[in-house]
Amino acid sequence: MSVANRFLSNATNRIDAKGRVSVPSVFRSVLARTATEELYVYQDFVFPAISVAGPEVLDRFERMIGLQDPFSPEANKMSLLIHGGGVFMKLDGEGRLMMTDFIRDFTGITDRVTFAGRGDHFQLWEPSAFETMQQQARKERMRGTPPPA
Template sequence: MALFTGTFENKVDQKGRVSLPADYRDLLSDNGNRSFYIFPSPNADCLEACDETFMQRVADSIEEQAAMFSEEEQGLSYIISNARRVSYDSTGRFVLPAEFADYAGISNLAVFVGMAARFQIWQPDAHKASLPDRRNQARGLTLKLKRPGADQ
């Protein structure tokens, strides 16, 4: 699974095209199909994006783990039903779906934010405004890493 890190800002042209950061493009290109999934975030005024492996994990969770008609199933189904597969060219350019750009308020600039197995796409001012909350949530955080092969 890809590991998306870092924060990058790229221009969006008048046709809604924007380039993936080179680091993200390299990670996504490993699957050879030059595409990824994008959907409106259920938790913030931004977009979420992921590779096919992550999206398959979401789908598998619906089928295997979520109790039918539970809040968890509804939340995971929201992701699946709103996700779109987006293709990009050899330079990493893709068209940001207009309704997604409207949802996130993205017009001429987009901020890409690595979130480990997925990444977010923000309108720059909205991302900047979210930083104090994120910093406060991280304060006092104790990092507990699982050992490889450990169940819990």
């Protein structure tokens, strides 16, 4: 992955009266450079956030499932998460994303949304939940908590 094709930083934007929010220009630039038009939008597996990526991320998840016995509990749970907890969306012509019930119900987002870069994808957070989680992660790192293996 090229350095220029990573989602980095964070920004908080207001949701308009029609339920749309402008995706930060730095994130739209990455989508344009990677020619990503259709977005795979899924409920994060760890955080109360919605993850947004190109369809290649869904392909990667499906390859992981394909390596398992299709009838195994693990494969079925993963399918439940990636298929049952995901949708495809597109930005409108002005680079806005619709804040649907799928997004709002999972995150608690109301009138503002924080966009957080995560390398190969970005996330949508309720702003105070993002701030709390980022502060918690920073405190744990400063205390010397070892990274997960």
